[in-house]
Amino acid sequence: MAQKKTSSKGIKKVVLAYSGGLDTSIILHWLKEHYNCEIVTFTADLGQGGELESARRKAKRMGIKEIYIEDLREEFVRDYVFPMFRANTVYEGQYLLGTSIARPLIAKRQVEIAIETGADAVSHGATGKGNDQVRFELGYYALKPDIKIIAPWREWDLASRTRLLQYARERQIEIPRDKENEPPYSTDANLLHISYEGRVLEDPWKAPPEDMFTRSVSPEKAPNKPEVIEIDFAKGDPVAINGKKLSPAALLTKLNELGGKHGIGRLDIVENRYVGMKSRGVYETPGGTILLDAHRAIESITLDREAMHLKDELMPRYAKLIYNGYWWSPERRMLQSAIDLSQANVTGTVRLKLYKGGITVLGRKSPKSIYSQEHVTFEEDSVYDQRDAQGFIKLNALRLRLARK
DSSP: OOOOOOOTTSOOEEEEEOOSSHHHHHHHHHHHHHHOOEEEEEEEESSOOSOTHHHHHHHHHTTOOEEEEEEOHHHHIIIIIHHHHTTTOOBTTTBOOTTGGGHHHHHHHHHHHHHHHTOOEEEOOOOTTSSHHHHHHHHHHHHOTTOEEEOGGGTOSOOSHHHHHHHHHHTTOOOOHHHHTOOSSEEEEOSSOEEEESGGGSSTTSOOOGGGOOSOOOGGGSOSSOEEEEEEEETTEEEEETTEEOOHHHHHHHHHHHHHHTTOOEEEEEEEOTTSOEEEEEEEOHHHHHHHHHHHHHHHHHSOHHHHHHHHHHHHHHHHHHHHTOTTSHHHHHHHHHHHHHTTTOOEEEEEEEETTEEEEEEEEOTTOOOOHHHHOSSOOSSOOTTHHHHHHHHHHHHHHHHTO
């Protein structure tokens, strides 16, 4: 049996998170040069679009024999996006965590492939300035504590776009035409969102160019006629649109289509990265934006007041854990258990109007509703004695009255 080659740095085999794009193609070549070890490529289909088989062809041309390309869209939405949305998760009041929530799944599958193929290391293409390096590596260590990690951006001397392109030309690595002239921004996409960062967007005063957006029309160009839709929920998760049951990935795809058509889900923010700096990002999250409003609407008639308020208090902590890369942490799992318990009766239907970038809730109904028209009516009723409120107010005012003595 042929003996596995081992690099001078002690690495036998590495699993690379490989998109097939320029950066990871350069990383693939660089790993071969600097580590002289076997390389396995892993490409995850999370709904980013594009022709993923090109990643297989590029990896083959570079001599890679073990190539994994996997459709993880259903798992991504079912086991990561939907659990996050049960908490109405928003980071710093705005960001729906589209990039953050994808990293734990990629890390998990990379580690699984490392175990399957006997690899002793994993590698990613995240830079040393961003959050993704933290998210990937916390996931790796949480799932396989003895894993070795190669982070090229923290090791190599290719510190600029010019150097990357020069390296690619010298080694005859295929350079897409749009990369030659340096694109005005970088992107990350999956079924939940697409993000745009860097270059022309680094100045927070400059507005993003309209031709940058790919998943939504501008609200000004959206249809002049509103569209009314209904979303059905079962135990906190959406299960159908307009009465048609859909799988998790298919449902989010449909919401993206509806939201994009009506100019919904654009966001321009300056966020606080975990590594310490502020970063300007522009996002398109059309389906997720609709889903957030719809979920809060169904909760409004099915969730107990104090349970709802506690969820709202816990949510920023939960969002921070996901943003910072702690999906696999015990504290995130604890919070998830509480959140999931709260969703037992979050079942029903929400009716919404989509129009010119806006979402309006028109109605909500549920077989588990705890909304009581009998109690809230302004007409005569036989279930509530208004005189009870006097004692309630006096007891709650007692400490205020004593404080004034």
